[in-house]
Amino acid sequence: MELAKKLCNAYGPSGREDKIRKMIESEIGNSCQRMEVDRLGNLIAYVPAKSKDGVKEEKNTRIMFCAHMDEIGLIVTHIDKKGFLRFANIGGLSLERIVNQRIIFENGTMGFIGVETKPETPKPPRIDHLFIDISAQDRKEAEDKVSIGDIASFYQQAVIINNRMTSKALDDRIGCYCLIETMKLLKENKNDLYFVFSVQEEVGLRGARTGAYAIAPDYAIAVDVTVTGDTPECRKMDVGLGKGPAIKVKDAMFLASPIVKNKLVAYAKETDTAYQLEILERGTTDAAVVQIIKEGVLSGVLSIPTRYVHSTNEMCDLGDVEGTIKLLLSVCEKGLS
Ligand code: CO
Ligand code: ZN
Numbered sequence: 001m002e003l004a005k006k007l008c009n010a011y012g013p014s015g016r017e018d019k020i021r022k023m024i025e026s027e028i029g030n031s032c033q034r035m036e037v038d039r040l041g042n043l044i045a046y047v048p049a050k051s052k053d054g055v056k057e058e059k060n061t062r063i064m065f066c067a068h069m070d071e072i073g074l075i076v077t078h079i080d081k082k083g084f085l086r087f088a089n090i091g092g093l094s095l096e097r098i099v100n101q102r103i104i105f106e107n108g109t110m111g112f113i114g115v116e117t118k119p120e121t122p123k124p125p126r127i128d129h130l131f132i133d134i135s136a137q138d139r140k141e142a143e144d145k146v147s148i149g150d151i152a153s154f155y156q157q158a159v160i161i162n163n164r165m166t167s168k169a170l171d172d173r174i175g176c177y178c179l180i181e182t183m184k185l186l187k188e189n190k191n192d193l194y195f196v197f198s199v200q201e202e203v204g205l206r207g208a209r210t211g212a213y214a215i216a217p218d219y220a221i222a223v224d225v226t227v228t229g230d231t232p233e234c235r236k237m238d239v240g241l242g243k244g245p246a247i248k249v250k251d252a253m254f255l256a257s258p259i260v261k262n263k264l265v266a267y268a269k270e271t272d273t274a275y276q277l278e279i280l281e282r283g284t285t286d287a288a289v290v291q292i293i294k295e296g297v298l299s300g301v302l303s304i305p306t307r308y309v310h311s312t313n314e315m316c317d318l319g320d321v322e323g324t325i326k327l328l329l330s331v332c333e334k335g336l337s
Pocket of ligand 1: 171202310
């Protein structure tokens with residue numbers, strides 16, 4: 001799991017995915033026929049259909065897999081006289097979860113998120129009650145390190161305890177990890193495969209849109225995290241850690257293709273892989289835009305159940321990660337039609 005930890009620890013908020021993309025490129029170079037980076041920054045790797053004896057089995061059916069490289073972050077909007085920074089969100093920040101957390105800018109400048117302590121400060125605070133302290137003495141010193149428009153990610157080191165991984169940015173580096181491992185383990189594949197490591201999911205599913213448009217796949221599967229209903233007094237949801245990958249049925253912007261969903265269920269049963277069915281009432285992922293590209297794409301999602309999504313301590317179960325890779329391999333080997 002060293003690779004998963006490395007991916008999570010690295011800096012890569014939306015629009016600033018370069019470091020993540022370089023890491024992935026160096027991992028998958030030997031596992032695909034070619035790789036390209038599109039204008040938006042998506043990394044697209046192509047693996048043509050191949051059987052063990054080298055004969056191409058089926059022509060022209062394309063499956064696209066997608067996991068997003070970006071993570072949520074903060075963008076500097078103002079630097080005050082005393083050198084404190086004000087910021088806006090990049091993606092869906094959960095404000096009560098980010099207070100007192102450490103952040104890091106692309107140039108390595110580190111900071112800490114503080115909150116105003118006036119008695120009338122609301123709880124949870126609004127974003128305009130929060131600031132970043134980068135240990136500067138004044139504006140001049142702050143401006144030497146940070147400019148308006150600079151983007152920070154959270155700073156947190158991944159740990160594995162009791163077969164569960166806790167980290168920032170599991171959303172969706174753990175999905176990237178699943179695609180990378182699938183590519184490395186792949187021995188034969190029935191269809192032409194496109195592995196898309198997408199940009200800017202957290203700000204509106206933007207990379208997946210251009211990636212899918214270029215590929216025009218017949219089928220697509222996005223791999224991302226989903227929230228769970230297994231912590232004290234949380235919203236009811238029938239997804240929990242350690243019960244297998246979640247096969248999505250519906251989320252706020254997406255209805256899975258029954259063909260794809262049923263295939264995933266069938267492969268889980270055939271391979272004795274535990275699985276759960278997911279209905280996510282709030283939130284969505286790349287498949288929501290992929291499925292409406294051009295004349296439409298039969299799409300599904302494999303989700304890694306994750307607690308505390310969009311915090312600096314997201315948590316997933318490594319057995320669920322293993323199950324996800326196993327199902328992805330079944331899809332590659334046997335196709336979706
Ligand atoms: Co997210
Ligand atoms: Zn995500």
